[in-house]
Amino acid sequence: EAQVTQNPRYLITVTGKKLTVTCSQNMNHEYMSWYRQDPGLGLRQIYYSMNVEVTDKGDVPEGYKVSRKEKRNFPLILESPSPNQTSLYFCASTPNRLRDRGYEQYFGPGTRLTVT
C-alpha cells in the first residue's frame, strides 16, 4: 500500500529533551515536506526537501532540523523542544511531475506533540 508513515503518532515530552519524529514514504517520491498545524494558523511549512541531501527552510523553521540521507526518509529533529512547539505535525511527500506545474501532496497521519 502506497503511504506516508510517521512515528510516533503521539508524544509527550519535557522542555529541552531532544526528539526525532520519523517520516517515511514508499512511493519513491522526490519531494518531502514537514508542516505544523495549529488552531487558527492552519498548516505552516517547516522544511522541505527536493531530493536526497537537498533541503530548504519553509515558513517556520526556527527550532527544527531535518535531514534527507535517503530518498524515502525525512526525519524532523527538535534539538531542544519548547512548549511553543506543541502542535500537530504532518509529513508529506510529492511525486516529481512537470516542473513548475505544482504537485499534489500525500500526507502522513500526523504526530501530536506536547512539550511540557
Add this chain to the structure above:
Amino acid sequence: QKEVEQNSGPLSVPEGAIASLNCTYSDRVSQSFFWYRQYSGKSPELIMSIYSNGDKEDGRFTAQLNKASQYVSLLIRDSQPSDSATYLCAFHSGGYQKVTFGTGTKLQVIP
C-alpha cells in the same frame, strides 16, 4: 496582509444544496492551486487541483480559478453529510516545494 485568506466558517448548508467555498491569495506569481479536505483528527487529502483560469469539474466538485482577481473557489454540488469537514486551499509558486495553505473553512452539511 495574509498570503491566503479563507473564511473560517462554519459554513452550514442543507443536504443536497451547493456549498461554495472561497479563497483569495496575494502572491501574483502563484501557479498551482489545490483544495484539500481534512476531517477532524485526520490528515489533509487532495480533492482538486487547478492550474489555469476557468472551471475544472470532477464529479460533484468544481474548482474555479481567476488569476486576475486572485481567487480560487470550490463548489460542492449535492452536498452530503459526509462532506462535513474543513477545506483547505493551498497554492504553490515557482519551481520549488514551497506551498502556502489557508487556515481552512469548516463546512457543515445538515441532514
